[in-house]
Every structure is written in C-alpha cells, then in structure tokens.
Amino acid sequence: MSVVFDDHLLRDVLSGDVSRDLARSLTGTGHATTNLYLYRLSRSVVAAAGGALTGSWSHEERTALGRRLVNLPDEIAVVPMRELTLRMAEIASAYRVSTLGAEAVAAAEHLGASLCVWEGDDGPGIRAAAKAVSVAYRTVTR
Numbered sequence: 001m002s003v004v005f006d007d008h009l010l011r012d013v014l015s016g017d018v019s020r021d022l023a024r025s026l027t028g029t030g031h032a033t034t035n036l037y038l039y040r041l042s043r044s045v046v047a048a049a050g051g052a053l054t055g056s057w058s059h060e061e062r063t064a065l066g067r068r069l070v071n072l073p074d075e076i077a078v079v080p081m082r083e084l085t086l087r088m089a090e091i092a093s094a095y096r097v098s099t100l101g102a103e104a105v106a107a108a109e110h111l112g113a114s115l116c117v118w119e120g121d122d123g124p125g126i127r128a129a130a131k132a133v134s135v136a137y138r139t140v141t142r
Contacts, residue, residue: 002030002077002113004104006121008040009140013076014068015061021141027114030032030076034107036100042069052120079107095129108135116140 003025005013011031012018013026044053045066053136072078086105092102104126108115115134117126122139130137 001110002032003114004032004034004108004111004115005037005140006104006117006141007035007037007044007053008118008121010037010076011041011065011137012142014073015065019142022116025114025138025140030077030111030113031075032079032107032111032113034100034103035078035081036079036103038069038072040100042066045069077111079110084110091129091133095132096125097129098100098125101126101129105129105135106135109133114138118142 005025009022012022013031018026041053044051044055045062048054048057048062054065057065081103084103087106087109088099088102091097091105092099097105101123104115107113108130115130116138117140119139119141127137
C-alpha cells in the first residue's frame with residue numbers, strides 16, 4: 001500500500017532525518033504528498049520565521065531542502081489538484097476539515113493509500129474524515 005505523508009514527514013524524508021517510526025511507515029510502499037503540503041514546506045523554506053517546519057534550520061540547510069523540493073524525487077508522487085478538487089469539495093462539505101485536510105484525505109483515497117501525519121499535526125477533523133471515507137490514518141513520531 002502507498003502512503004501519503006504531510007509536510008513535516010516530507011521534510012524528514014528529503015533531509016534524510018527519518019525516525020524509526022517514519023521508516024516503518026515507508027518500508028515497501030509508494031510515497032506521495034499533496035500540493036498544499038508541498039507548498040507549505042516550500043513556504044517555510046523561503047520564510048522560516050521560527051516555525052515548526054524549518055524555523056531552527058540554517059539558511060544553508062533550508063536552501064538545500066529547497067533544491068530537493070524543486071527537484072522532487074520521482075519516487076514521491078504528487079496527485080494533480082485537478083484530479084482531486086471535486087472530491088476535496090465533497091469531503092470539506094461533509095466533514096470539518098480545512099482545504100489542506102480535504103486534499104490530504106482525497107489524495108490518499110485517490111491513491112488507495114494510507115495517510116501519515118506527524119503527531120503534532122494530528123487533528124480530530126482530518127482523522128474523522130479519513131475514517132469516514134475508509135482511508136487508513138496514522139500518526140508518526142519524530
């Protein structure tokens with residue numbers, strides 16, 4: 001089964017800082033993320049003003065991560081937004097999730113994947129939406 005991971009976990013994969021918990025989630029699976037997770041991480045690379053993603057990173061570390069984001073490895077899929085928008089709207093309408101949450105659940109559903117998020121980003125809305133549409137959901141520790 002594939003796994004869709006959030007911006008924190010994408011950062012960890014691209015920087016080679018993979019915890020044992022994350023490594024277990026990635027073993028033998030296809031990897032994917034979403035457009036909005038990719039954007040949120042890119043924004044943090046550009047303007048890391050003390051945020052949880054890259055706020056403690058040096059300029060050099062953020063620049064290196066930015067290069068990896070621009071040249072995202074082929075083994076990390078990003079489902080085109082146009083393939084998800086209607087389903088995202090349905091999910092957002094039916095469940096209390098943000099656009100980002102709706103995209104994550106829709107992408108995982110579209111790929112037949114599980115959705116893995118950093119435990120610090122775990123929320124009841126996205127968890128409930130994933131459960132309601134039968135998307136496996138798990139949190140990952142760092």
